[in-house]
Amino acid sequence: MSGEALLELAAVGVTYGHGATAVEALRGVDLALRAGEVTLLLGPSGSGKTTLLQVMGCMLRPSSGAVRLHGQSLAGRSLEELTRLRLRHFGFVFQHYNLFPTLKAWENVGIALDLKAVPREDIEAEATRLLAQLGIGELAGRFPSELSGGQKQRVAIARALAGAPRILLADEPTAALDGRTGQEVVRVMQALAHQRDCALLIVSHDPRVEEFADRVLHLEDGRLARRSRAEDAPCA
Amino acid sequence: MRRPAPVLLPGTSLLAWRNLSHDRTRLIATLVGIAFSVVLMGAQFALLIGFARTASTLVNHADADLWVVPLGTTNADIAGRMPLRRRYEALSVPGVASVDEYMVQFAFWRKPDGGSESVIITGFPLASGRGGPWAMAAGSPADLHVADGVIIDRLYRDKLGVHELGQVVEINSQRARVVGFTDGIRTFTQSPFVFTTHARAQRYTRFPEDQTTYLLVKLAPGADIGEVRHALAERLPWVEVLGRDEFARRAQRYWLITTGAGAALLLAAALGLVVGIVIVGQTLYASTLDRLAEYATLRAIGADRGYLNRVIIKQAALSAALGFGIGILATGLLVLHSRSGNVAMALPLWSVLLLAALTLFMCLAGALVSIRRLTRIDPTMVFQ
Ligand SMILES: Nc1ncnc2c1ncn2[C@@H]1O[C@H](COP(=O)(O)OP(=O)(O)OP(=O)(O)O)[C@@H](O)[C@H]1O
Ligand SMILES: [Mg+2]
Numbered sequence: 105m106s107g108e109a110l111l112e113l114a115a116v117g118v119t120y121g122h123g124a125t126a127v128e129a130l131r132g133v134d135l136a137l138r139a140g141e142v143t144l145l146l147g148p149s150g151s152g153k154t155t156l157l158q159v160m161g162c163m164l165r166p167s168s169g170a171v172r173l174h175g176q177s178l179a180g181r182s183l184e185e186l187t188r189l190r191l192r193h194f195g196f197v198f199q200h201y202n203l204f205p206t207l208k209a210w211e212n213v214g215i216a217l218d219l220k221a222v223p224r225e226d227i228e229a230e231a232t233r234l235l236a237q238l239g240i241g242e243l244a245g246r247f248p249s250e251l252s253g254g255q256k257q258r259v260a261i262a263r264a265l266a267g268a269p270r271i272l273l274a275d276e277p278t279a280a281l282d283g284r285t286g287q288e289v290v291r292v293m294q295a296l297a298h299q300r301d302c303a304l305l306i307v308s309h310d311p312r313v314e315e316f317a318d319r320v321l322h323l324e325d326g327r328l329a330r331r332s333r334a335e336d337a338p339c340a
Numbered sequence: 341m342r343r344p345a346p347v348l349l350p351g352t353s354l355l356a357w358r359n360l361s362h363d364r365t366r367l368i369a370t371l372v373g374i375a376f377s378v379v380l381m382g383a384q385f386a387l388l389i390g391f392a393r394t395a396s397t398l399v400n401h402a403d404a405d406l407w408v409v410p411l412g413t414t415n416a417d418i419a420g421r422m423p424l425r426r427r428y429e430a431l432s433v434p435g436v437a438s439v440d441e442y443m444v445q446f447a448f449w450r451k452p453d454g455g456s457e458s459v460i461i462t463g464f465p466l467a468s469g470r471g472g473p474w475a476m477a478a479g480s481p482a483d484l485h486v487a488d489g490v491i492i493d494r495l496y497r498d499k500l501g502v503h504e505l506g507q508v509v510e511i512n513s514q515r516a517r518v519v520g521f522t523d524g525i526r527t528f529t530q531s532p533f534v535f536t537t538h539a540r541a542q543r544y545t546r547f548p549e550d551q552t553t554y555l556l557v558k559l560a561p562g563a564d565i566g567e568v569r570h571a572l573a574e575r576l577p578w579v580e581v582l583g584r585d586e587f588a589r590r591a592q593r594y595w596l597i598t599t600g601a602g603a604a605l606l607l608a609a610a611l612g613l614v615v616g617i618v619i620v621g622q623t624l625y626a627s628t629l630d631r632l633a634e635y636a637t638l639r640a641i642g643a644d645r646g647y648l649n650r651v652i653i654k655q656a657a658l659s660a661a662l663g664f665g666i667g668i669l670a671t672g673l674l675v676l677h678s679r680s681g682n683v684a685m686a687l688p689l690w691s692v693l694l695l696a697a698l699t700l701f702m703c704l705a706g707a708l709v710s711i712r713r714l715t716r717i718d719p720t721m722v723f724q
Contacts, residue, residue: 154723163640163720184644187719191642198722202637206358207350214350219642224349231350263641275723 107139109175110193110270110303111160116169118155118326129155131326133169137271137303142294144314145307147323153307154275156323160305161194161273162186191219195264195302197293199276201256203248209235209259210244213266220267234262238292254285261293265300272297272304283312290316352647356654363627370623371663377616378667378699379674384609385691386675388602390684395528395595396588398444398462402471404556406569407582408439415591417460417529419444419553426576427555433571435563440470441552443541446531450510451501458531459500461511463541470556473535478505479520484537491520495682496532511544526684528595557581613702620706624656628710632717639719648714652707660703664696671695 118130129152137143137160147153158164159171162178163186171178173189181189203212213231222230235241238258248256257277264272274293278286290306294316297304306313314320322329348354360367393400398416399407408430410420430439443463450456464471472481473491483489490511497503502518509516511534520535527533542549559568565583572581582590596602628635635648671687678685 157723158720161640161723163723187639187642187644190640190719194642196641196722198637199724202633202640202722204355204358204634204637206362207354211350211354215355215638216641218349218351219638219647224351227349 109136109138111137112172114170116159116166118159119167129326133328135328137305139303140298140301142297142304142316142318144317144320145305145323146320151323152326153323157273157275157307162190193269193271195269195272197260197264197274197277199279201260203256203259205248209246212259213263216263216266234265238262253281254289257281257289270302272302274306276308277306278308278310278313286310287312352650352654355651356658359627360655360658366623366627370620370659371666373619374616374659374663375667377612378664378695379670380612381609381698382671382695383674384605386685386687388605389691390686391596391601392592393686394526394684396591399584399588399591401474402556404584405559405565406557407587408555408557408576408579409582411578411580415594416444421551421553422579424550424552429576430555430557430572433575435560435568436557437560438558440465440468440556441538442471442554442556443538444553445545447512447545449500452507452509453501457499459534460531461534461536461541461544463536463538465538473522475523475525477521477523483519486519488515488517489519490516491522491535492518492532493522493525495526500532514544613698616702617705620659620703621709624706625709628713635714636717636719636721639717640722645715649711652710656703656707660699664699668692
């Protein structure tokens with residue numbers, strides 16, 4: 105069921121600092137995110153999950169190994185080039201939603217559309233359409249402070265979907281939500297990823313997320329250990 | 341102070357406007373700071389321009405194309421002397437249409453009820469009227485035909501102890517009668533101008549009858565001012581020939597520099613600018629630090645540095661526009677109020693535009709600290 109590889113990591117290593125104080129946060133990580141596939145990344149604290157997310161999200165350049173986006177190597181790209189790639193290919197969902205508190209729900213989505221150079225006159229309609237897809241169309245005119253946690257996370261997901269990126273990276277998207285709400289949010293993300301043929305990677309501690317994942321990866325001490333959810337083969 | 345929110349589509353303008361308007365207290369503090377700085381700068385400019393105009397008021401209003409002045413003249417109020425026959429020498433120069441003698445000389449004014457003041461007697465030929473009083477409020481220059489007649493300004497009625505037409509005073513122990521009032525002719529030296537005929541001015545100041553202080557030259561139609569000026573300078577010894585604007589500027593420079601007024605005013609204006617930069621810088625930086633996580637999120641979802649900078653710059657520019665609006669209004673009221681006082685203030689359009697440019701500069705300079713901070717922002721901080 106897995107489609108083309110959108111993002112590939114080959115033998116990626118990240119070392120923070122150098123000399124005696126150097127920390128190897130990632131070692132020899134091989135990983136591919138495929139279209140239409142939901143991946144859950146688990147791992148104890150300090151295992152390197154955040155670091156891996158930063159490398160995959162083109163925010164951090166690895167110390168060794170290679171990252172390929174749509175088959176193109178990212179080696180030697182400048183920070184501003186990486187910023188442009190983030191804009192074009194990625195949607196991000198954060199643990200604490202990271203909505204702009206002074207903007208209404210639809211305007212939060214609108215900022216992402218504006219960044220992606222959607223024509224000005226289409227922004228409001230497109231933002232409202234995305235919010236409606238997440239079941240909160242009627243809340244478009246509210247400020248984040250007037251929304252519940254689950255509603256905020258839905259706005260954030262709508263913002264991540266703006267401009268139809270193929271890769272979605274979510275960092276602990278349910279950690280700030282109660283169990284049922286968290287489950288609902290992940291269900292929506294999974295459905296959208298399948299429907300839009302996106303690669304979705306979720307970093308989470310939440311065991312209830314597992315049931316929505318097509319595969320589960322374990323990170324331990326910077327190394328990837330695969331554990332298949334179902335009958336998934338041990339090799340990509 | 342609830343104003344209708346402008347209709348803005350999502351983008352840097354909306355972020356800038358909302359960042360400002362969602363923080364009322366800080367916005368008010370910023371606007372008060374900017375307005376204060378605008379008033380500070382504006383008042384200094386208005387005083388400086390008002391002083392400059394006052395310092396050259398005789399030159400500006402005497403309606404001469406060229407001034408013939410004694411060598412070494414630095415301003416119109418403190419005059420040297422020259423023989424009156426220079427007038428006939430000047431008249432013989434081709435291109436000269438008319439030449440009028442013009443007296444300017446300090447004297448002592450004795451008030452009707454005792455006490456004395458220093459005044460500047462200005463004497464002009466009644467026949468041509470050139471160099472005479474302008475802006476008459478009561479009486480007219482023709483009333484100077486009355487024996488011992490003089491004209492003073494209403495602004496100095498108390499100072500000179502004269503409140504009605506016809507009152508009699510003494511100038512250098514000689515009788516004088518006030519036959520007219522002008523309206524708003526200020527003096528820079530604090531010695532009020534007293535307008536009278538050239539002959540009477542000579543008499544009051546005990547000036548030799550065959551001498552005067554200045555000659556006012558009008559050109560014949562079509563005459564080249566440069567050529568006439570050159571010819572006059574060649575023809576007349578021991579004098580200097582100046583264009584009107586040139587003499588006005590020389591007088592302004594002299595008074596503003598020798599009194600230190602120019603430097604003091606410019607220093608105060610510069611201080612206003614610095615205060616403004618610090619206030620804008622402080623409040624904008626505080627707001628930027630508060631919203632650091634939002635700027636990091638913008639970077640993470642793909643905004644480049646320019647996008648973040650535009651948000652900051654638009655905040656600064658918006659603050660500048662609003663603060664300038666308030667500040668220039670207050671300055672305008674101040675200037676209007678000064679019309680009736682002893683201190684002249686003037687705020688011509690060019691100085692308003694200069695103030696606007698300085699305000700914008702002030703806000704952009706204040707924004708630099710925030711912009712510098714944002715170039716170091718790390719989008720990875722959005723993941724924990
Ligand atoms: N900027 C940094 N400088 C130095 N060391 C770092 C830095 N960021 C992370 N580390 C180290 O790298 C290792 C991996 O950190 P990372 O944040 O990726 O773990 P994590 O799995 O996200 O942990 P948690 O579940 O607690 O968020 C840790 O040992 C951490 O101390
Ligand atoms: Mg982490």
